[in-house]
Amino acid sequence: GDSVTQMEGPVTLSEEAFLTINCTYTATGYPSLFWYVQYPGEGLQLLLKATKADDKGSNKGFEATYRKETTSFHLEKGSVQVSDSAVYFCALRSRDRDDKIIFGKGTRLHILP
Amino acid sequence: DSGVTQTPKHLITATGQRVTLRCSPRSGDLSVYWYQQSLDQGLQFLIHYYNGEERAKGNILERFSAQQFPDLHSELNLSSLELGDSALYFCASSVAPRSSYNEQFFGPGTRLTVL
Numbered sequence: 732g733d734s735v736t737q738m739e740g741p742v743t744l745s746e747e748a749f750l751t752i753n754c755t756y757t758a759t760g761y762p763s764l765f766w767y768v769q770y771p772g773e774g775l776q777l778l779l780k781a782t783k784a785d786d787k788g789s790n791k792g793f794e795a796t797y798r799k800e801t802t803s804f805h806l807e808k809g810s811v812q813v814s815d816s817a818v819y820f821c822a823l824r825s826r827d828r829d830d831k832i833i834f835g836k837g838t839r840l841h842i843l844p
Numbered sequence: 845d846s847g848v849t850q851t852p853k854h855l856i857t858a859t860g861q862r863v864t865l866r867c868s869p870r871s872g873d874l875s876v877y878w879y880q881q882s883l884d885q886g887l888q889f890l891i892h893y894y895n896g897e898e899r900a901k902g903n904i905l906e907r908f909s910a911q912q913f914p915d916l917h918s919e920l921n922l923s924s925l926e927l928g929d930s931a932l933y934f935c936a937s938s939v940a941p942r943s944s945y946n947e948q949f950f951g952p953g954t955r956l957t958v959l
Contacts, residue, residue, distance in 0.1 A: 829892065830938075831892060831902055832948055
């Protein structure tokens, strides 16, 4: 079945460092891909999305490009801030009848001032 | 604010009890999804309702059930609760299954603690 694999955390970086969180997926067809963020004590927020190959999703300085050839959707940010500390989930939305979202296990990010 | 509301925010109960979690989707959304977030299983899809009808089931235990009412709000019923049912339960909504908008909006979650 469909699945998402993302790098294990926690990831600890200094403020203004470059961030990459790797994500790869396995799916039949061409799913939509997402990054969700969960701040401490809060619910899930959609960070960015891409619905077809070569689409680039971006928001709040974060970017991810839908790479069909490598089945990847890596999250990047050029200069992280302390406020970016959160758990990040890579996810895909299946195109079958379930219409469910399949999440990766999440990557906890700590940004040090 | 996603527009999806969930009540209660926190729920503490004992093993063997039954609880009901409530979700109100965004205005105009016909699909409601329930997910469970636990430390050991991560985020898992439980069940999907569309316009009052069950559309798909995921890893939902037989002790759990859900329904969607004519006003489109949904309830997740958890019975014979066990310690392992302690988790954060999310509701999400979307316009329709496999819609061109292709986005699910998540509520803030209900944190269930079973003692």
